[in-house]
Amino acid sequence: MSRSIEQVARMLSEIPYIQAHPGVSVKDVAAVFGVSEAEVVDDVRVAIYCGLPGGFPGELIDVDLDVMDDEKSLYLNNPTPLGRPVRLSGAEAASLQVALMAVRAVADEETVAAIDSLTAKIGRHMPQAVDVRLATGDERVRAVLSHAIRAAQQVELTYDGLARGKTTHPVVDPAEIAVRDGAGYLTAYDVSSLAWRTYRLDRIADARPTGEAARCHEGRPGDDSWRKSLAEGHEVQVVVADRAAWIAEYYPVTGVERLPDGATRVTLRIVDPAWLVRLLLTLGPDVMAVAPDTCWTIAQGLARQALDLYDPLA
Secondary structure, three states: OOHHHHHHHHHHHHHHHHOOOOEEEEEHHHHHHHOOOOOOHHHHHHHOEOOOOOOOOOOOOOOOHHHHHHHHEEEEEEOHHOOOOOOOHHHHHHHHHHHHHHHHOOOOOOHHHHHHHHHHHHHHOOOOOOOOOEEEEEHHHHHHHHHHHOEEEEEEEEEEOOOOOEEOOOOOEEEEEEEOOOOEEEEEEOOOOOHHHHHEHHHEEEEEEEEEOOOOOOOOOOOOOHHHHHHHHEEEEEEEOOHHOOOHHHOOOOOOEEEEOEEEEEEEEEHHHHHHHHHHHHHOOOOOOOEEEOHHHHHHHHHHHHHHOOOOOO
């Protein structure tokens, strides 16, 4: 993938250069862009499949391949389409608008201003408005975290952890804010546990700079680290009633089976048993079976404790 990205970036400069210098040699183009002649030839052979949306004759870049092969010279036979402004289709404009609004949800103040200007321009060419809603938490907290990342400052979080159902106050060196699956996350190094952690932004109630400088730490997890963690987790099967089958679409699962009685068996991997216990408590009577049943037994015990707190005479 990285080679493809490099090639596209190169072609964006090579094609206008060839257009401005008809008959330029492959050798000269390679020298100008600091690449091999073979790479220039590969780029030109890819260029004939590029052009304006539609892909009809006259809309694609037309290169004289015979002259290139025989004389090692480059000519573009239809430079006219390249001079026309690029126009986004409705689907392309909507996709770009959605992506920009997702970035805006976790961007700093300067970037937000640039995104607002660009989305306003794109919006004028769209038939209807696009609304994007992400779970990114409090705007003030995001501003504190963004500033701390830029200034390399340590912060203390007030974090309402969902899995364990308690509030903690970790001191972290923040590294990055990103959006994944419709939610914002902070990647930070927990200085107490000496490990990298990921925190959901909408569960960070407060962020306070400690006055200490943040340090650089090795071993920062990649974007797919959570997938690797799940792959190493324990496999659990949960049978739920039809109205709770939504969990198969909401959480990463490894298998879904519709049973004859209308129930759904969902197979998933868990890293933290406390997370599963909380999910089972949320689903309540819609849970019909769990295998292995350790977490289900814990959830049933907690549910009974909660019911015992009610005054039977009330």
